[in-house]
Amino acid sequence: MSQPEPSRPAGKNGSDASKDSPSAVRKFLLSRGNSAVADRSFQYLMSLCAFSIFGIVVLIFVELIGRSQMAWNEFHFRFFYKTFVDTTTHTVQFWDPVNSHFSALPFIYGTLVSSFLALALAVPLAIGVAVFLTEMCPGLLRGPLAFLTELLAAIPSIVYGLWAMYVLVPLLREHVNPFLVASLGWTGLFNDDNPTGLGFVAAAIILAIMILPIISSLTREVMTAVPHSQREAVLALGATRWEMIRMGVLRNARIGIVGAIILGLGRALGETMAVTMVIGNSPEIHRSLLSNGSSMAAVIANEFAEATSDMHRSALIEIGLALFIVTVIVNAMARLLVWAVTRGAPADAH
């Protein structure tokens, strides 16, 4: 408690008690009075509500561990890296629920590729936007732009997915993918073997659009927390505005910016609906970024309701457990980094 507990008069007799030391009568009344019991139980009740948040985390963890036991007992850590070779066709397979072949490898690959590609697209732009909004933007524009950012961060992922399916994917199919194949095909990363327009590139672009508002608004928050005196000191030494931003602001805020980026990564790793709708959903690993793939969240969304066997379900829950543990670690790291910068600093430092 930061504020001193004000002494409470106990009933009508409270005013008679001496100021320095509460009389025995008052102590007695306080301890047996209605408010003492009510206050204490109220506080316990509220603490219980707060502790329920710990409870939820533990509950999720325990449930997922319990329900994925079957797959864990069968595969152990091999679940995350093994491959199968089909006996008749001699092709490499990862995920074949009908023949009880379960390996999370293609989903881990898909999640990592789409998320990091999205980060590569989103981070430079997000930092540019944050710099513009905090250091250069005329005050008139700042409000509407901040509002727009907030709004876009709140739009449901199903809506982004709908847009991506009917606008982004045709656009990629008709114009962008042929261009990528023609200009960057020699790298081997862009192969012309997928005529649908779905795939990692589509997933990464929609993910980038979805995490941009999150990264840029957090970066802005962190940059705003840098004290004004830092800027003034650099400017007083004769720096230009860019030098002031680089030396005075970005350098001081860099830990927090890394935190914001990691938070965006956490969001991208767990994003389900939009990715499911555009990634193509095939459990394969290809070098080409234009080919179909799948991600950890996408495979759960796609197959869980119609899981063919208990082992299939258990394997999907194990993927979910892995996703849970990874996102908890990523988010915890990001929060610690952002807090390290913003803690103590006044939110409206300038």
Place this chain on the structure above:
Amino acid sequence: MRTGYKLRTRFRALADHTATAVAVLSTLLVVTPLVVIFGYLIFRGFSSLNLAFFTKVPVPVGETGGGMANAIVGSAVLLGLASVIGVPLGIGGGIYLAEFGRGTKMAYAIRFTADVLNGVPSIVMGLAAFSLVVLPQGHFSAVAGGVALGIMMVPTICRTTEEMLLMVPHAVREAALGLGVPNWRSVLSITVKTASPGIITGCMLAFARVAGETAPLLFTALGNQFWSTNLNEPIAALPLQIYVYALSPYDDWHRLAWAGALVLIVLIVFAVSLVRYVTSRGVLKGTS
């Protein structure tokens, strides 16, 4: 403050101008597509929206027309169930953080856990609700969907409630305590009541967020093509219906999906503007 310095070399001036140009350009590059997306969604939604959308249930494949009335009601039922779990726990947690735990290590731990829980993918919440409710029950149900959404609401409401309570000036609390009001009464009738517009809008925002969640409902509420308000049966939900229709090959169903998306967006715009209104020029400001 920024005008008093002199440019000493051409290079530094150039770097400064380049950086400004890059920042402005990236803002444009980000804002333009986002505005285009937003405009397109609103355009497509409005051109597909009609009265039947709100009054009719889905029709079988091949027939035109139909609406999402059952999905809208289903979403409302799910939100109602979710708020039974999410609102009391969230507000209670927020009261603890702001009134009792202020500055303690425990409060930091809870705040931290809430923030981390906020970042856990919604599909994981769905898995948890599946193994908590669906497996023991043996069938998909509205209750399971409500549990999944309710769990997701707790951390959001908890944090916004705390923020709103922290905006209430100390003088208000002290005045109540000075008049001999017991602490619990002062918290509930004075502090929470003062902050109630903010707390209510915080709940609204949490509603709007989970109203658009699809992933946790895929294998809890499951969706339903028919009219149902039975809590023990699979129930339709707006985002689920959008998902099913978006993946379908029929133009008429795509049209309904766009209309559904518009409804979700309007809900979000309403909630976000309400929060901004309350926190910025606010009902709370008059009290300080």
